[in-house]
Amino acid sequence: MRETRALADRIEAYLLRLLDQAAGMIEVRRCDLAEHFSCVPSQINYVLTTRFTTDRGYVVESRRGGSGYIRIVRVEPAPAESRWSWVLQQIGETISRRRADSLLAELVRRGWINERQAIVTRHMLERETTSLRDLEPEWQDLFRAALLRSLLAVVLGGA
Amino acid sequence: MRETRALADRIEAYLLRLLDQAAGMIEVRRCDLAEHFSCVPSQINYVLTTRFTTDRGYVVESRRGGSGYIRIVRVEPAPAESRWSWVLQQIGETISRRRADSLLAELVRRGWINERQAIVTRHMLERETTSLRDLEPEWQDLFRAALLRSLLAVVLGGA
DNA sequence: GGTATAATGGCGAAGGAAGGTCAAGAAAGG
């Protein structure tokens, strides 16, 4: 007996429905969900890691131990999917100072961030990268990329 | 019959409420609290050591023996000191994941950032730190501190 | 004043209650 849709899809749909009803933020218990769908608990993790990713505009937090929980938050305003993925692509795995600067300039030109945000971001990028100047150069570009991704996630995410 | 929230959380909430009512400084008796929540006294110690830490801006003093007490003081930034410099001081040179979580929780409690900002920040911290997991641990804490400084600079408008 | 006793609080180990991770195999899709 084959289900029409994969279990993972049904769990995803269920969580999305809950999110709609609850204004974008829910807390569930992994074991409850697993029981509800008669599956192993780790199936829930699979759904979370494949469906509720940052790229799609979700943040998942959890706590272990007694009365633990899993919290799913839809980040608002959903960082306009295409916009965000474009930015991620521009940043890539590593990014030089020069490329970071020009990317920030481009974001301002497009009106995605304002001048002030660009200035603060540039400043932090510079300041914190040099604070780790003892690190080998290849790590620095990796680090700058991580920093820039995070900063833009916050700025573009309206946080 | 399972409590929705963990006992430790309820005790924390209770103490925070008392602190608010009492302008940031309270004295309680461990045994009274334990009785009030129908738990063993050491549960109180657990709450104190996990919730009312220096990272979150609290100082706990106590005295044993007859008429002993536990005093909890919320440490506010000195008037001359800006929020930003207080935050910088809390972060320090390096910061663990646990301490970062604590600090973010306290910033939310103080109303300096909102829940959503904290969630996104926490998530970025986690995500980007593990993306550099091949780095030696001491660098990771250094990196986390840099990341947290930068993110909060943007969110709080510091820098 | 010294000492015994009662009244506090502190500490660390042990157990329980969640959730997380990883890898192997099955199913589906191309």
Added chain:
DNA sequence: CCTTTCTTGACCTTCCTTCGCCATTATACC
């Protein structure tokens, strides 16, 4: 077929709760 996606199960980590025993202080009694 071959690749990708899904599903499961065994084992791990984190957080909470309780318990037993220890340390310190005030006070009553001599």
